[in-house]
Amino acid sequence: MRVLITGATGYVGQSVATALAAEGHHVSALTRDPDSGRARTLAGSGVRLVQGSLTDRAVIAETLTETDAVVHTAYDPADQVGGERALFAALAEADRRPHVVYTSGCSVYGEHAHARLTSATPVDGGSVRAGLEAGLRDTGVPHTVLRPGMVHGGDARSSIVGAWFRDALTTGPVHRGRRDKVWSWIHVDDLARAYAAVLRAPEDHRDRVYLLADSQPASASAVVEAAARAAGSTAPVTLRPIEDENPLYRVFDRDEVVDSSPARAELGWAPRESGVIEALPASFAAWRTVGAPWISSPHAMPSDAAGG
Ligand SMILES: NC(=O)c1ccc[n+]([C@@H]2O[C@H](COP(=O)([O-])OP(=O)(O)OC[C@H]3O[C@@H](n4cnc5c(N)ncnc54)[C@H](OP(=O)(O)O)[C@@H]3O)[C@@H](O)[C@H]2O)c1
Structure with a gap:
């Protein structure tokens, strides 16, 4: 499968790029700086670099014409909402609609007192993350949402x-x-394997939300x-x-x-x-x-x- 990863130079995305390449996917990585050390490391492992930002509609649109799946792990603290909404708009307008695997998180639940969080636990509609998940749903693009617990492992640089x-x-x-x-915690490499598991049969996981953590x-x-x-x-x-x-x-x-039992059973x-x-x-x-x-x-x- 031809997979475009956003955020592949990041903490989560780099592990995901490695996991997807190991499964034989043809991986492209959107990066604002193809000359960065991390981008060059990706290129050295066979990942194709696409220079651009989430807000570069023309770059994204062009790349989507040759993409079967998009894995979104980019995180732009300077403009998180704007960047993601720009990506959603490009996806909504694409002639070929790839399956999107979207990285969310447990901040979607806001302040809560639930002993255990599941995909059926009501989200806090006022949270940034819930708004972004809703924005993705509104595009109608086939997608799967992953909500990891606290991520650890690897070089822990954004953990x-x-x-x-x-x-x-x-x-x-x-x-x-x-x-x-x-x-709840999840090792970054285990998290990466969950993206790979979704992309083995994306249609089976369409519109599903999976929480991911170890036990x-x-x-x-x-x-x-x-x-x-x-x-x-x-x-x-x-x-x-x-x-x-x-x-x-x-x-x-x-x-x-x-509760990550649905991910274990279904993925x-x-x-x-x-x-x-x-x-x-x-x-x-x-x-x-x-x-x-x-x-x-x-x-x-x-x-x-x-x-x-
Ligand atoms: N870290 C955790 O513990 C944790 C836990 C749960 C959920 N998450 C979620 O996982 C996601 C990834 O987090 P992370 O820790 O891997 O982030 P990170 O290490 O800070 O990586 C951010 C990535 O986003 C890319 N990026 C930033 N702005 C961009 C833009 N405008 N256009 C294109 N790419 C852009 C960067 O790529 P370039 O600089 O190469 O362009 C970089 O690869 C986030 O949504 C985060 O909330 C993280």
């Missing part, structure tokens, strides 16, 4: 785990907000502590009230436990990688090599969809 590594090496480890909150929810405080130790810090964890924090942290100041997908705590040492080693600036990056924009 909250990367922010905790950074804290450990700078201010000392910090836990923000509720101490007892428990989150080992872990408390945020336990992961903060373990991330600090993986980073070599022996300092005690400082507790900070959520009110003083970047809005990004407030989005998930609650339990976020997801034939199952996580294979280590759980978040076990993966931390390898992840820290990889994170160090990229020096990922998570919280000082544009992801720190006060969007309820940032990071998921």
Whole structure:
């Protein structure tokens, strides 16, 4: 299949590009900067680079004429809504309508008190992410929505785990907000395999929403502590009230436990990688090599969809 990936130079997209290429798909990657190190690495592994932004309608329209599926993982903190709506408009106008696999996240549920999140749990219609999912649905383009839990693993560069590594090496480890909150997690490479699973039989997964996580929810405080130790810090964890924090942290100041059983049953997908705590040492080693600036990056924009 000819697959166009948006965001293939990003944390999630790079793993997805690798997984799809391994399945034999012909992968193209939309990137604003084909000369970046990450873009060149993709090109070196056989991915075709398409220079452009989500808002470059002519580039997208031209590329869609030779595309069977679009995997959307791009995230533009400077203009998340504008970029995605431009992509949706290009998809709606395309003569050949590819199947779209759309990356969403659990911010779609807004503030909630659900013990377990499922695809039937009502979303918060006022959230950025819910609005974008609705915008995609309105195009009528065949699509599948993936809502991952907290993503970890790999070089953790856009994972909250990367922010905790950074804290450990700078201010000392910090836990923000509720101490007892428990989150579902998914390794970035397991997440990537879910996109590949959808594209094995896209029609079977048309208009479906899948939540994706491993079966080992872990408390945020336990992961903060373990991330600090993986980073070599022996300092005690400082507790900070959520009110003083970047809005990004407030989005998930609650339990976020997801039910991924439909994905397992219908996609034939199952996580294979280590759980978040076990993966931390390898992840820290990889994170160090990229020096990922998570919280000082544009992801720190006060969007309820940032990071998921
Ligand atoms: N990271 C997490 O823990 C997590 C958890 C749940 C859900 N998610 C969701 O997963 C998605 C991907 O997140 P990520 O962490 O992989 O993001 P990321 O590492 O920041 O990557 C962002 C990607 O978007 C591309 N991009 C940004 N603006 C663009 C534009 N205007 N036009 C075209 N491409 C553009 C960038 O490509 P170029 O710079 O090469 O153009 C880059 O490849 C996001 O929707 C995020 O909310 C992430």
